[in-house]
Amino acid sequence: MFENLSDRLSRSLRNISGRGRLTEDNIKETLREVRMALLEADVALPVVRDFINRVKESALGQEVNKSLTPGQEFVKIVRTELVTAMGAENNELNLAAQPPAVVLMAGLQGAGKTTSVAKLGKYLREKHKKKVLVVSADVYRPAAIKQLETLAQAVAVDFFPSDAGQRPLDIVNQALQHAKLKFYDVLLVDTAGRLHVDEAMMDEIKQIHSAIKPVETLFVVDAMTGQDAANTAKAFNEALPLTGVILTKVDGDARGGAALSIRQITGKPIKFMGVGEKTEALEAFYPDRIAGRILGMGDVLSLIEDIESKVDRAQAEKLANKLKKGDGFDLTDFLDQLKQMRSMGGMASMMSKLPGVGQLPANVKSQMDDSVLTRMEAIIHSMTLKERAQPEIIKGSRKRRIASGCGLQVQDVNRMLKQFDDMQRMMKKMKKGGMAKMLRGMKGMMPPGFPGR
Secondary structure, three states, rough: OOOOHHHHHHHHHOOOOOOOOOOOOHHHHHHHHHHHHHHOOOOHHHHHHHHHHHHHHHHOOOOOOOOOOOOHHHHHHHHHHHHHHHHHOOOOOOOOOOOOOEEEEEEOOOOHOOOOOOOOHHHHHHOOOEEEEEEOOOOOOOOOHHHHHHHHHHHOOOOEOOOOOOOOOOOHHHHHHHHHHHOOOOEEEEOOOOOOOOHHHHHHHHHHHHHOOOOOEEEEHHOOOOOHHHHHHHHHHOOOOOOOOEEHHHHOOOOOOHHHHHHHHOOOOOOEEOOOOOOOEEEOOOOOHHHHOOOOOOOOOHHHHHHHHHHOOOHHHHHHHHOOOOOOOOHHHHHHHHHHHHHHHHHHHHHOOOOHHOOOOOOHHOOOOOOHHHHHHHHHHHHHHHHHHHHHOOOOOHHHHHHHHHOOHHHHHHHHHHHHHHHHHHHHHHOOHHHHHHHHHHHOOOOOOOOOO
8 A cells, every 4th residue: 555655755755864954955856756756656736736835845944853853854744744635634424413324425336335335334333333224226237236235244234125126316215214213323325336427327416415414425436546536536526515535445556646635636534445355444544644654654553453453352362361371372373363463454454554664675575465374374274283282293294294285385384383483482472571572572573674673
C-alpha cells in the first residue's frame, strides 16, 4: 500500500534530513522531488500545487523546534501537510439518529460496493455492537442480490430478501419498514453501480435517497483509479449529498493518489478503506496514521488495534499459562502463532505498519509476502505430532521426509526450524517478563538490511 509514493518521499526527505538549516535554496530540490513523487503517485495537480505551496510556506516561516534538527523539522512539516490533505482526523459514521440509522452505498460498477456493505456490517456488529440489516436494491446485475445474501451469512448480519423483478424504490421502502418493526440499529442499503452521466440511473438513486433519508451516503470507489477516483466522487457529490467515501482495493494501490486527492477535491472525508478481499479487511481511515505509513514511520497504533481485536485471547492465555508452568514452546504453538498472524491480515499487512520497513532493500521486502507463512505452515503440517512436540529429533532423514511431504526443499525446512528457534528464544525472554528483551529479540529476527540491524 502506497509503496511507490513512500519510497520516493523517503528518498527525497533523506537528502535534507542532515541539513544544518532550512533555506529556500536547500529545500528547493527536495520540494521538486516531493512534487514529482506526488505526480507519479497520480495525485491531482491542484492538490500537488497546493500541498507544495503550503509545505514551502511553513518550512521557510518556521521557528525550528530546539529538540529537532532543521531536516527533522521539514519532515514533520511534510507529515503535517499530508495529514491536512487527507482530512486531519478520522471521521466516524454518524449513527446518532432515531434507529434504524440508514446508510446508503453508491458508486461505479465493480468498485466493491457489495463486499463493502458486508465488511461494514461486520465492522458495526463487532466493533459497535449494532444490530445490522442489509438489503440489495441492485436489480440489474445478475446474482447481485444472492451475492449480498451469501456475504451477509458469512459475516453474521441479517439480510432482507429482494428479487430482480421488484422496483429498487419498493425494495428499500419495505426494508426500512422491516428494520423499524424489528428494532434494527442500522440498515445498510446496497445499490446498483451507475455512471454519474446516466441520468435515468442517477434519478433512481436520488429517489431512493429521498425516500429513505439516510444519515450517511457513502461513495465507494476503487483506489487503483488514482485521481480519477476523486473526480468521479466529485461528480457524484454534485448529484447526491455524499457524507463520506470508502476507498476500496487500497492493498493493490502502490501509488496513493486517490487517498491524497479525494478530501481536497470533494470536500468529503474518507471514512474507511478496504485493504483486502476478506470480510475483516476494512479499516477506519486515520489520516495521521496513513501519513506515517507513507513516510515510512509505520502505524503502530493500528497494529496494536489489530492485535487487540483479532488475536484469539483464549489461545493467547493458554500459551501464557503453558510458558509460566515451564512447558516449552513447541511447533504446534508456533503453527498457532502463524495462523494468528494470517488472521491479522498476513505478514505484508503487519510489516507495512512497522516503522522503517520502507527503507528495506527490495529483495528483503519481496520475502515478506504471505507465501512465506504458507510454506512454514505446510512444513509443520508434514510433521508427526511427536516431531512437533520434540523439534530436536528432526535430523537428516526426518528433514528429507518432511520436505518431500510438503513439496519443498530440505533448506526450506532448515530455514523454518531456524525461525522457530528464534521464536522459542523470544518466548523464553517473555516468560522472564522482558518485553523490552522480546522487542530486541524481534530486531534480531529481522532480515539483514532492516533498520537497526
